[in-house]
Amino acid sequence: MSAPELKTAEWKNLCRRLKATLAPVCHICGAEIDLSLPGTAKWGWTADHVQPRHLAPHRIYDPSNIRPAHRDCNEKRGGHYEQNVNISRKWG
Numbered sequence: 001m002s003a004p005e006l007k008t009a010e011w012k013n014l015c016r017r018l019k020a021t022l023a024p025v026c027h028i029c030g031a032e033i034d035l036s037l038p039g040t041a042k043w044g045w046t047a048d049h050v051q052p053r054h055l056a057p058h059r060i061y062d063p064s065n066i067r068p069a070h071r072d073c074n075e076k077r078g079g080h081y082e083q084n085v086n087i088s089r090k091w092g
């Protein structure tokens with residue numbers, strides 16, 4: 001079973017609200033996010049799911065499960081927390 005798709009309109013509304021209310025700090029790298037950048041920019045603001053969609057489909061629209069992140073950081077993490085367990089392989 002694949003991860004459920006986000007309903008675009010509902011998701012966009014939620015993102016707009018969170019972007020206006022949450023501190024613009026990337027929860028992955030800890031650096032500030034420049035809100036003047038478009039969301040499509042490498043360092044632009046994106047909403048990241050703390051518990052990935054495929055692990056917590058019921059929390060897709062739960063604001064407490066969403067943190068701001070740079071697009072680049074978000075994409076690098078790729079929504080797969082469990083892969084971080086194997087990160088030491090890169091160095092071994």
Ligand SMILES: [Zn+2]
Nearest residue numbers: 026029070073
């Ligand atoms: Zn970041």
